[in-house]
Amino acid sequence: MYAWIWRHLPGPLAVRIGAAALLVAGVVALLMLVVFPWLEPMLPFNNVTAE
Numbered sequence: 001m002y003a004w005i006w007r008h009l010p011g012p013l014a015v016r017i018g019a020a021a022l023l024v025a026g027v028v029a030l031l032m033l034v035v036f037p038w039l040e041p042m043l044p045f046n047n048v049t050a051e
Contacts, residue, residue, distance in 0.1 A: 005023070009016045 006016065006020070009019045011019070
């Protein structure tokens with residue numbers, strides 16, 4: 001999968017590295033801002049009781 005993405009990125013090596021970094025940053029931002037907050041209430045880690 002990563003090789004397919006790398007082959008389809010345009011430009012020379014420096015541009016490819018920049019585009020790959022932007023793709024990674026975009027995926028991380030999407031996960032942190034949308035996916036993880038949506039998923040957090042469904043996880044069992046909030047049900048902690050100390051007795």
